[in-house]
Amino acid sequence: MDYLDIISGLLSFLFTIFVLSYLVGDNPLFRITIYIFVGAAAGYVGSVIVWQVLKPQLWDKGIAAIFGGTLVDQLLILLPLLGAALILTKISSRMAGFARLPMAFLVGAGAAVTIGGALLGTLLPQMEATINFFDPQLAAARNIHALEVMGNGAVILFGVVTSLAYFHFGARQNANGTMHRFGLIEIIAWVGRIFIGVTLGAIFAGVFAAALTAFIERFSSLIDFINKLIGIF
Amino acid sequence: MRVLTAVIAIAFGILILLGYFLPQAAIIQTILLNWAVILTGVAALVGLVNLMIVHMDKVRRSEKGSIYSAILVLVMVLTFFAGVILRPDHLLMRKVILDGIILPVEAMLMGLLTVTLLYAAIRMLRKRADVMGIVFILTAALLFLGSATLPFGDVPVFGTLIRPWFTQIFALGGARGILIGVALGTLVTGLRVLFGMDRPYGGK
Numbered sequence: 001m002d003y004l005d006i007i008s009g010l011l012s013f014l015f016t017i018f019v020l021s022y023l024v025g026d027n028p029l030f031r032i033t034i035y036i037f038v039g040a041a042a043g044y045v046g047s048v049i050v051w052q053v054l055k056p057q058l059w060d061k062g063i064a065a066i067f068g069g070t071l072v073d074q075l076l077i078l079l080p081l082l083g084a085a086l087i088l089t090k091i092s093s094r095m096a097g098f099a100r101l102p103m104a105f106l107v108g109a110g111a112a113v114t115i116g117g118a119l120l121g122t123l124l125p126q127m128e129a130t131i132n133f134f135d136p137q138l139a140a141a142r143n144i145h146a147l148e149v150m151g152n153g154a155v156i157l158f159g160v161v162t163s164l165a166y167f168h169f170g171a172r173q174n175a176n177g178t179m180h181r182f183g184l185i186e187i188i189a190w191v192g193r194i195f196i197g198v199t200l201g202a203i204f205a206g207v208f209a210a211a212l213t214a215f216i217e218r219f220s221s222l223i224d225f226i227n228k229l230i231g232i233f
Numbered sequence: 234m235r236v237l238t239a240v241i242a243i244a245f246g247i248l249i250l251l252g253y254f255l256p257q258a259a260i261i262q263t264i265l266l267n268w269a270v271i272l273t274g275v276a277a278l279v280g281l282v283n284l285m286i287v288h289m290d291k292v293r294r295s296e297k298g299s300i301y302s303a304i305l306v307l308v309m310v311l312t313f314f315a316g317v318i319l320r321p322d323h324l325l326m327r328k329v330i331l332d333g334i335i336l337p338v339e340a341m342l343m344g345l346l347t348v349t350l351l352y353a354a355i356r357m358l359r360k361r362a363d364v365m366g367i368v369f370i371l372t373a374a375l376l377f378l379g380s381a382t383l384p385f386g387d388v389p390v391f392g393t394l395i396r397p398w399f400t401q402i403f404a405l406g407g408a409r410g411i412l413i414g415v416a417l418g419t420l421v422t423g424l425r426v427l428f429g430m431d432r433p434y435g436g437k
Contacts, residue, residue: 011333039308047316108246159406199407201372215344
């Protein structure tokens, strides 16, 4: 156990105790820990950005483009450099307006990536996975009886449709001014609530199990550190 | 400026989107996404500077709790410069910052969720005992019972039949419905930006 391990273990031990102290109520030790955590995490993320994004993408490529790159290479590095300079104007309240140009680019790029991700990464794969339950060849390939797979698929499809119906907020106005949903949608949405309740319950159980594991791991690390200290002295 | 920003957002958004569907546009998409990564990095650094300015203002005005702000700024600046000088994967950074501060605090905060979640579940049962709430709690209890390691082994029917059926069939149906709903909402939000109906970068 070298001195870095001792420092690391000691910090870990203290901060674990300080965070745990929140169980008896909000207190200065907990607050100090949280502020130190935010500061350390923010500083660490900043240094990761410098080394893993800005240096390879901007600095290294910029140097290579200036010394020996073509005009296209220089132009391709000049534009993000200009964008970066414009974003930096956001620090000054008087010049912050210039940052709108690169921010517009970022929003446009983000929207495009979001659309692509939602369509190709979620919508189509989820629909395909739901449909695949009704493919007898796939069931045979997995050596499961087709009827069993289709039965499960029917329950899943029913869950998908009813859960989606729960988020249908189209409504009509009654004569007395109150709003109401179309009758059939209301019934389907009620069934959807049960499916959503089950899903959220399953997620809750998963998160609770993960939190409990983290809790036990921290206690185990506290005991480990004390044992190591006893071993040293 | 308002028109220019809208043109930039829509034009570059469409060019990047085309890269998903046309192989010919993939090169342009890669270049533009590289630019986006660089600009996001710079924007994140500007965010950190803003965080520092806000907390330094609190210290300067001697607001209540300004000592915490001073600690935050000090730790942030020290960590940032140590990371830039030594590199984030340096042994000192890994042992002191990651293993000593970030990971234990994150894990313990996650551990505190155990108490918070339990308390929230009990409160929900007391304040909102409707169909969804009861189904929610029953499912959570059922799944927990099914996955618990008990002294006499697994609970026979829960662990082998009910729990897998609930998680792999019943919950999957609801989860897929929620996921498709979220994806549809995300898709529409993205399209609204590309059509210029929403302009979060400024301009009405």
